[in-house]
Amino acid sequence: MRAIALLCSFVVSAASAGDVAMPAGRFAPLFGLDVGQQAFPVPAFKLDVRPVTRADYAAFLAQQPSWARGKAPRTVVDSQYLSGFGKLPPSAPVTQVSYFAARAYCAWKGGRLPTTLEWEYAAAADETRADASRQADFAERILGWYGKPNRPDDLLQPGSPKNVYGVEALHGLVWEWTDDFNALFVSGDNRQDGDKSAQFMCGSGATGSARREDYAAFMRYAMRSSLTPRSTLPRLGFRCAYDVKEAP
Amino acid sequence: MKSLILSALLANAAAAGGDVKNVLALPTSWRAEGGAATSLEALKGRWYALSFIYTSCAGSCPLTTKKLKRLDDTLAQAGKPLELVVVSLDPTHDTPAELVKYRDRYALKDAARWRILVGDDAQVRTLTMLLEFKYTKNPESGVIAHDNTVFLVNPKGDVVTSMSSLDQPMEAFVAAVPTPKPSAPRKGTGTKAR
Numbered sequence: 001m002r003a004i005a006l007l008c009s010f011v012v013s014a015a016s017a018g019d020v021a022m023p024a025g026r027f028a029p030l031f032g033l034d035v036g037q038q039a040f041p042v043p044a045f046k047l048d049v050r051p052v053t054r055a056d057y058a059a060f061l062a063q064q065p066s067w068a069r070g071k072a073p074r075t076v077v078d079s080q081y082l083s084g085f086g087k088l089p090p091s092a093p094v095t096q097v098s099y100f101a102a103r104a105y106c107a108w109k110g111g112r113l114p115t116t117l118e119w120e121y122a123a124a125a126d127e128t129r130a131d132a133s134r135q136a137d138f139a140e141r142i143l144g145w146y147g148k149p150n151r152p153d154d155l156l157q158p159g160s161p162k163n164v165y166g167v168e169a170l171h172g173l174v175w176e177w178t179d180d181f182n183a184l185f186v187s188g189d190n191r192q193d194g195d196k197s198a199q200f201m202c203g204s205g206a207t208g209s210a211r212r213e214d215y216a217a218f219m220r221y222a223m224r225s226s227l228t229p230r231s232t233l234p235r236l237g238f239r240c241a242y243d244v245k246e247a248p
Numbered sequence: 249m250k251s252l253i254l255s256a257l258l259a260n261a262a263a264a265g266g267d268v269k270n271v272l273a274l275p276t277s278w279r280a281e282g283g284a285a286t287s288l289e290a291l292k293g294r295w296y297a298l299s300f301i302y303t304s305c306a307g308s309c310p311l312t313t314k315k316l317k318r319l320d321d322t323l324a325q326a327g328k329p330l331e332l333v334v335v336s337l338d339p340t341h342d343t344p345a346e347l348v349k350y351r352d353r354y355a356l357k358d359a360a361r362w363r364i365l366v367g368d369d370a371q372v373r374t375l376t377m378l379l380e381f382k383y384t385k386n387p388e389s390g391v392i393a394h395d396n397t398v399f400l401v402n403p404k405g406d407v408v409t410s411m412s413s414l415d416q417p418m419e420a421f422v423a424a425v426p427t428p429k430p431s432a433p434r435k436g437t438g439t440k441a442r
Contacts, residue, residue, distance in 0.1 A: 180373065
């Protein structure tokens with residue numbers, strides 16, 4: 001058993017795509033800015049190059065067996081946790097993992113989940129532009145993926161190519177957990193919910209956002225807000241982020 | 249022995265019944281108002297109300313605090329006093345000195361049933377996620393947008409019911425708090441050493 005775990009960790013370290021340094025910057029997320037605010041500061045951090053794979057996750061389970069399917073309690077995962085885990089090759093991204101499980105994995109790796117701001121900041125870049133989110137061709141490519149019917153080999157695809165930061169597959173492979181995925185005060189049509197924020201009244205959700213043209217980001221925020229921290233989905237995975245020590 | 253097995257089976261059945269919100273499902277660590285380390289495990293075995301505020305909050309938190317005070321009074325009058333656990337959403341700002349000011353501002357100086365917990369951001373995120381309580385901090389203005397919910401937690405850490413700390417009546421919440429049995433030792437009802 002120990003030998004298997006050792007072998008696993010060897011294979012993982014050999015195959016892992018590692019992480020890259022994300023420079024500090026400023027970014028205007030689709031939601032969250034107050035009136036008059038142009039962007040939020042994003043401190044420097046590190047981000048995994050690719051989503052966590054099944055091989056990576058198997059190494060975690062070998063060391064943290066309390067997160068095994070059937071062992072992790074229903075207070076932290078739903079009934080579909082890790083279903084179909086072994087049906088795809090070890091190189092495929094791990095899916096059917098809850099927020100709590102993803103967070104435990106990243107903590108085990110010495111990291112954490114990226115915040116939604118960090119994730120969107122990294123995902124706004126393409127191969128040549130740091131923020132392509134307002135560019136029609138960029139949005140079209142992403143929406144093309146969102147609109148594509150699911151196929152069995154979807155999780156074996158490479159995903160979006162290395163962006164200017166060196167991060168891959170932020171689009172075109174899996175949806176990804178973020179540390180504050182639910183931190184959006186969206187609640188259906190607020191006229192029904194008695195919610196006071198006109199930002200989310202049907203139709204005005206788009207006009208109240210920072211970038212009306214970034215419909216792809218709107219889809220991601222909608223997707224995240226549909227989840228609970230126990231949710232697991234066949235095409236929902238994650239990658240980890242890491243704090244960097246501030247320069248003295 | 250038989251009853252032990254039965255209760256274990258029942259516990260499993262409850263867990264299989266769907267999403268369960270339990271504040272002890274993942275460990276979290278906190279500091280009490282004076283700065284001493286504490287945990288929610290320490291409250292295991294008692295009923296308590298759990299809510300979230302931050303002391304510099306000018307929006308809904310004053311209303312939450314006032315609602316908790318009314319809840320405290322109502323429960324005491326009904327003969328079922330309850331501990332009120334208030335967790336800070338702003339650990340960097342809510343220092344022990346700020347918490348003293350908060351107690352002063354709301355005339356909570358001698359409110360022995362209240363305990364205010366401060367953790368770090370990761371602890372707050374873990375606990376709020378276990379409760380599906382939403383909050384987000386604007387990194388520039390420091391303003392925290394957040395839900396307004398008071399949770400009733402049972403001795404096992406399960407959330408039994410909850411209410412809005414703003415406009416929802418508290419009758420159902422009060423009714424869900426059990427009356428302490430006269431013979432049982434009155435755990436957690438104002439015996440906190442200060």
